[in-house]
Amino acid sequence: MGSAGELHMLYTCPFCWKVRGLLEHLDLEYEKVQVNPMKAKKTLPSAPEWKKVPVWVDSEKNVHVDSTPIMKEIDAVHNEGKLWASKNEERRDEWMEWVDLHMSKATIPILYGSLFSALKTTTRVSKLEKFGFISKRLYAWAGFPIMWGIIARSRVKKDGRSPKQLWHDLLSQFTASFNGEQFFGGDSPDLVDLAAFGYVRSISPYPQFSQITDHEVGMKWYNAIESSLKV
Numbered sequence: 001m002g003s004a005g006e007l008h009m010l011y012t013c014p015f016c017w018k019v020r021g022l023l024e025h026l027d028l029e030y031e032k033v034q035v036n037p038m039k040a041k042k043t044l045p046s047a048p049e050w051k052k053v054p055v056w057v058d059s060e061k062n063v064h065v066d067s068t069p070i071m072k073e074i075d076a077v078h079n080e081g082k083l084w085a086s087k088n089e090e091r092r093d094e095w096m097e098w099v100d101l102h103m104s105k106a107t108i109p110i111l112y113g114s115l116f117s118a119l120k121t122t123t124r125v126s127k128l129e130k131f132g133f134i135s136k137r138l139y140a141w142a143g144f145p146i147m148w149g150i151i152a153r154s155r156v157k158k159d160g161r162s163p164k165q166l167w168h169d170l171l172s173q174f175t176a177s178f179n180g181e182q183f184f185g186g187d188s189p190d191l192v193d194l195a196a197f198g199y200v201r202s203i204s205p206y207p208q209f210s211q212i213t214d215h216e217v218g219m220k221w222y223n224a225i226e227s228s229l230k231v
């Protein structure tokens with residue numbers, strides 16, 4: 001089987017983790033194009049209209065943007081739309097929106113919410129991404145006060161909860177929506193599960209992940225999806 005397409009991505013981007021999880025779940029072959037974060041705006045195949053990652057270029061060279069629409073597209077083309085199909089479309093749409101709204105916002109506070117968290121994260125990011133020689137060092141040291149000072153602190157303050165509590169609440173709320181089943185999608189994961197899984201998994205390369213792994217019910221769900229992936 002040939003390659004399903006190219007995923008233009010940043011290793012640490014939570015939205016890219018969503019699409020990667022789906023591709024692994026479907027066991028599709030694809031090429032990872034890791035962009036240089038400093039040059040993304042010029043080099044992405046979707047630029048100048050869309051300057052964010054992920055960008056999906058399918059085997060026919062059509063360009064798709066925005067992680068949730070990309071997931072729906074891949075499921076439709078390679079899996080007869082089975083992961084997006086639902087008996088209750090209202091519930092599905094409502095929770096997909098919930099996942100994209102709340103989980104995406106919660107990744108920054110846990111990774112950059114305190115001074116030490118921010119430093120740990122930016123150092124790790126600078127190692128994982130393909131920066132140039134100078135910008136790698138610049139990012140590790142100059143990036144962290146920016147992420148900490150401006151973005152994360154205002155979010156943590158606004159929410160009032162610790163980043164750990166926020167994640168525990170999100171996992172409790174999400175798993176409570178399963179109506180007693182193992183996954184949101186019932187006895188097997190669907191696209192909503194895989195989107196949520198992608199956000200959680202984007203935190204897994206960092207030491208802060210341990211704050212999430214002690215949510216027992218959430219981890220049972222997470223591990224069940226992870227073990228179904230063909231990595």
Ligand SMILES: N[C@@H](CCC(=O)N[C@@H](CS)C(=O)NCC(=O)O)C(=O)O
Binds near residue numbers: 012014066
């Ligand atoms: N709604 C988009 C968000 C993508 C996004 O914000 N990606 C970040 C990286 S994590 C990015 O490329 N930001 C660059 C920018 O906003 O200029 C999606 O789900 O794909």
